[in-house]
Amino acid sequence: MSATDAIVIVGGGHAGGKAAIALRGEGHTGPITIVGEENHPPYERPPLSKEYLQGESGADAMLLEPADWYAEHDITLLQGVAATAIDRDAKLVQLATGDPVPYDLLLLATGSTPRRLDIPGAELALTLRRVEDSDALREAYARSGSVVIIGGGWIGLETAAAARKAGLDTTVLEYAAVPLQNVLGDELGTYFAELHRRNGVDLRTSTAAESISGTGPYVVTAGGQDITADLVVMGVGAAPNTGLAEAAGLAVDNGVTVDESFRTSDPAIYAIGDVANAHNTGLGSRLRVEHWDNAIRQGEAVAKVMLGQSVTYDWQPYFYTDQFDLGMEYVGRGSSAHDVVIRGDKDSGEFIAFWLDGDRVTAGMNVNIWDVTDDIRALIGSSVDRARLADPGVPLTEVVQA
Numbered sequence: 001m002s003a004t005d006a007i008v009i010v011g012g013g014h015a016g017g018k019a020a021i022a023l024r025g026e027g028h029t030g031p032i033t034i035v036g037e038e039n040h041p042p043y044e045r046p047p048l049s050k051e052y053l054q055g056e057s058g059a060d061a062m063l064l065e066p067a068d069w070y071a072e073h074d075i076t077l078l079q080g081v082a083a084t085a086i087d088r089d090a091k092l093v094q095l096a097t098g099d100p101v102p103y104d105l106l107l108l109a110t111g112s113t114p115r116r117l118d119i120p121g122a123e124l125a126l127t128l129r130r131v132e133d134s135d136a137l138r139e140a141y142a143r144s145g146s147v148v149i150i151g152g153g154w155i156g157l158e159t160a161a162a163a164r165k166a167g168l169d170t171t172v173l174e175y176a177a178v179p180l181q182n183v184l185g186d187e188l189g190t191y192f193a194e195l196h197r198r199n200g201v202d203l204r205t206s207t208a209a210e211s212i213s214g215t216g217p218y219v220v221t222a223g224g225q226d227i228t229a230d231l232v233v234m235g236v237g238a239a240p241n242t243g244l245a246e247a248a249g250l251a252v253d254n255g256v257t258v259d260e261s262f263r264t265s266d267p268a269i270y271a272i273g274d275v276a277n278a279h280n281t282g283l284g285s286r287l288r289v290e291h292w293d294n295a296i297r298q299g300e301a302v303a304k305v306m307l308g309q310s311v312t313y314d315w316q317p318y319f320y321t322d323q324f325d326l327g328m329e330y331v332g333r334g335s336s337a338h339d340v341v342i343r344g345d346k347d348s349g350e351f352i353a354f355w356l357d358g359d360r361v362t363a364g365m366n367v368n369i370w371d372v373t374d375d376i377r378a379l380i381g382s383s384v385d386r387a388r389l390a391d392p393g394v395p396l397t398e399v400v401q402a
């Protein structure tokens, strides 16, 4: 590793872009090439299902840096070009154009791709990952009166909120009995379900989509019933883009397997972001995280590692969502099996939920209360007094058991 190594980053999304920016910021003077198959400079995706989808912000607001920043910082940004293979012996990335790009160090930041259910007509549904997908969805919302959204996860629920805002009759089909149950558990998952029902979403739980047919309007068959809608959206999770890594013989297991410093099974190749199943020393386990903050933190951390600094990744996962009048942040890694302690009054719409394993805090979620994430983060792993934790009158800095 040296400050003059040629670094190639495959994937010009959030994590790849962040890594390139951090590499220059950390003093790397050698060549940096970003190979990105999208026709955009690196951008962040959360607005695609929120303010951008709702027409409240533009595409430029999502860019990590303006388009000309990369050339100004001597970073070669290849747009609209996919990497098709990695030759590990020759240390070359093969491009779809046929050109090879040599590297000393390679970073894979290829992200993930929306899954589609294996049901008849699945291809008729819109999915959401890229700017163009959000554009298509916004245009479809503008000309439609009704939508069925398959999947009551984060993307499904955010697109449902946007659909309601656009005035559509909105049906959400969720396979589980409670949306978000796997992350938030029954109580808080139910809170989100009620939020959506209060805002006019026809949220049908324990309901599996069985087929989609028609040419618009479409018929979605679910739970034995036919639902007719002008539009169908599918938000059923995303699969890591591991094809390149697998073909190159790198270790892959629910993402590219990397250690706590983002090294793959090849010491010259690193992986971060949605595609990386990374060992997190703070959690004591491997985790593949599909969140905005993870792209930022891992991008910054891998830049240091690639420049020879000693970094072990121990950052507690963080994510946020905005739906209707609810904004929340979640930090840590709770389990639906953990106890939930509510600080404040859920009915007021402003509260903090904590997940506890015994007396130990595993995660916290602030709802419509801001500037508390650092305090919540500081509690993760600590044993707390439950009564004091639940009491908004006791500062969060004074809830740890003596």
Ligand SMILES: Cc1cc2nc3c(=O)[nH]c(=O)nc-3n(C[C@H](O)[C@H](O)[C@H](O)COP(=O)(O)OP(=O)(O)OC[C@H]3O[C@@H](n4cnc5c(N)ncnc54)[C@H](O)[C@@H]3O)c2cc1C
Residues within 6 Å of the ligand: 010, 011, 012, 013, 014, 015, 016, 035, 036, 037, 038, 043, 044, 045, 046, 047, 048, 049, 081, 082, 083, 084, 109, 110, 111, 112, 128, 129, 130, 155, 241, 244, 272, 273, 274, 275, 289, 290, 291, 292, 293, 295, 318, 319, 320, 321, 322
């Ligand atoms: C609609 C939407 C809303 C979201 N909202 C939130 C939110 O509210 N909160 C939150 O915490 N997270 C949110 N996320 C998740 C967050 O955006 C992702 O975790 C983040 O984008 C991951 O960054 P990444 O760089 O790993 O992947 P990406 O940003 O997807 O970048 C990967 C890039 O690699 C490119 N690529 C793949 N293969 C190749 C190849 N062979 N050659 C060249 N390029 C390639 C892809 O085209 C893509 O441009 C949201 C995601 C989406 C899609």
